[in-house]
Amino acid sequence: MKYINVRNKLTVTNDNLMMPTRGDSRLRIIRGIKWNLLLWTISCGLTSGGNGQSSAATAAARNIEVEWQKVSKLLAAPSQEKKLLGNPSDESAKSRLQQEIERLKSATVEAGIFRSKFPAGAHAAEAKKIEMLSSLRAMHLGMPDSGEIDSGAAAFLKNKKNEVNDRFEVALARACESQTLRSRRKEPIASADNWEGLADSLYDEFGAIPAVQAHYISLLRTEDGTSSERIIKKITGMQSANEPKYEVRKALERNERLGRTVELTLTTLEGGKISFSEKGKAVLVYFWNTIADLELLGRFKESIGKSVRVVYIGVGEKRPDWDVVRKAAPIEGIHCYDASSLAGAAALSLGVMQVPHVAALDADGRLVGFGPLGNVPGLMKIVKR
Numbered sequence: 001m002k003y004i005n006v007r008n009k010l011t012v013t014n015d016n017l018m019m020p021t022r023g024d025s026r027l028r029i030i031r032g033i034k035w036n037l038l039l040w041t042i043s044c045g046l047t048s049g050g051n052g053q054s055s056a057a058t059a060a061a062r063n064i065e066v067e068w069q070k071v072s073k074l075l076a077a078p079s080q081e082k083k084l085l086g087n088p089s090d091e092s093a094k095s096r097l098q099q100e101i102e103r104l105k106s107a108t109v110e111a112g113i114f115r116s117k118f119p120a121g122a123h124a125a126e127a128k129k130i131e132m133l134s135s136l137r138a139m140h141l142g143m144p145d146s147g148e149i150d151s152g153a154a155a156f157l158k159n160k161k162n163e164v165n166d167r168f169e170v171a172l173a174r175a176c177e178s179q180t181l182r183s184r185r186k187e188p189i190a191s192a193d194n195w196e197g198l199a200d201s202l203y204d205e206f207g208a209i210p211a212v213q214a215h216y217i218s219l220l221r222t223e224d225g226t227s228s229e230r231i232i233k234k235i236t237g238m239q240s241a242n243e244p245k246y247e248v249r250k251a252l253e254r255n256e257r258l259g260r261t262v263e264l265t266l267t268t269l270e271g272g273k274i275s276f277s278e279k280g281k282a283v284l285v286y287f288w289n290t291i292a293d294l295e296l297l298g299r300f301k302e303s304i305g306k307s308v309r310v311v312y313i314g315v316g317e318k319r320p321d322w323d324v325v326r327k328a329a330p331i332e333g334i335h336c337y338d339a340s341s342l343a344g345a346a347a348l349s350l351g352v353m354q355v356p357h358v359a360a361l362d363a364d365g366r367l368v369g370f371g372p373l374g375n376v377p378g379l380m381k382i383v384k385r
Helices: 025-076 091-117 124-140 148-158 164-184 192-206 210-220 225-237 245-256 291-304 322-328 345-350 373-383
Strands: 002-005 010-013 265-267 273-275 283-288 309-315 334-338 357-361 367-371
Touching (some): 091 124, 148 164, 164 192, 164 210, 192 210, 210 225, 210 245, 225 245, 283 291, 291 309, 309 345, 334 345
Antiparallel strands (some): 265 273, 357 367
16 A cells, blocks of 8 residues: 655655554554654645745845845935035035035945945945945045055955956046045146046956946047047947947047137127127137036136136036126136037037037137147147147
8 A cells, every 4th residue: 555745755655654464454544644644744844944944045135135225325315526526615515515425434334334244145246346436435525544445445456356347436436536636736637648548547457348438438528639539549449349439420520620610609697699700819618517617717727818718608407596606717707508508509519528628719719629627728829829
């Protein structure tokens, strides 16, 4: 006689039950059923134990996600870094600046705690990157560093076990922080060649990953004609499946505008009109988006001089407050605003792809140069010839 526990594929026979082969057959059946029920009960206990292990694993994974939410919540707070850097003399701005530094410091601490608790868990690698980036960005806003943050970033970059994209982000943040420190010490703003050199070094280190290509494109949007042509060659020479044809085409079209008269008329914030094709005086056009951008132009006050007319063009969704703009502008000039931002007539006429951006027109109203803010001295030499 044979009884089968289908669930656990256990076979019970007369032999393994050690039941007598003689006597009442009903007794053998009853004993077999009892034994089979006993085995089934044991198997259920084993199965419930497995479910207990599964529940424990689920609870552990849930705990990891709860802890990760603490880090994510800090990162989700809207960053105002660029805006905060614009008005360091304002007490309310100082307060907001300190709040942002504290937020980034908290993100650094929480990411470190998470990584120490779950070194091999989900999000561990991302927590390590956040720990580096948050501390570097806090330094960017003015938090002092005894050297530990920079040395930690250097160690992160040397560790090839870290993801390539993560190492790239940290390398770029570290380089930007270096430039910010120079700016804070009133040293010259990095030239286009410096930033292109950084892009080249990142390309040598990480190859043609999308992040490196995006960095070159960011440079392409603001560089002058000669530099942009050089960068275009580098971008198109990369072995990448995502060749940025649109960006390249826009840059080439912008370069073609050099030497042409700018046919553009804008309304000023005061309600007047300005025509860029009007002859008589060289013009420096400065596209800006935040008060921080606006104030930066003051570093080139001596280079610009009084023989060049300065035109400020604010771009963005919100119309700037005229009184604030007038007080923040480092050089006397004409102020305009284009709500259409980079899709507006001003940006399209001068080929602006990213702000802040400067463009220079000679006394005949022709576009003779453009580029990032650091190019102002060179552009002034061109228009003053």
